[in-house]
Amino acid sequence: MSSLRKLGKLEELDLGCVLREGAFDIKYGKRGRFSIQRSPKDNSLIFFFLQLLSRLRLQATVPAMDLSKYARVVEQ
Numbered sequence: 001m002s003s004l005r006k007l008g009k010l011e012e013l014d015l016g017c018v019l020r021e022g023a024f025d026i027k028y029g030k031r032g033r034f035s036i037q038r039s040p041k042d043n044s045l046i047f048f049f050l051q052l053l054s055r056l057r058l059q060a061t062v063p064a065m066d067l068s069k070y071a072r073v074v075e076q
Helices: 041-058 067-074
Strands: 015-018 022-028 034-038
16 A cells, blocks of 8 residues: 555556456545555456456447446455
8 A cells, every 4th residue: 555655646556457366446536545446356357357348438438338237246
């Protein structure tokens, strides 16, 4: 966590995946605040994929679909 606080605006890490350890999605707020959503170890790849598609959808590069419904199942 302390390493994330040291990153500059252009260095921020938003999304990542380590198949054997889990995936993560970081959302940044104001004044250096952020929240981290982590996946269970056994759902790393699908969590990463769905979060990536969700982010791409916000950029209008993926057809609209409600990925949050799929993500809720994965997070359990």
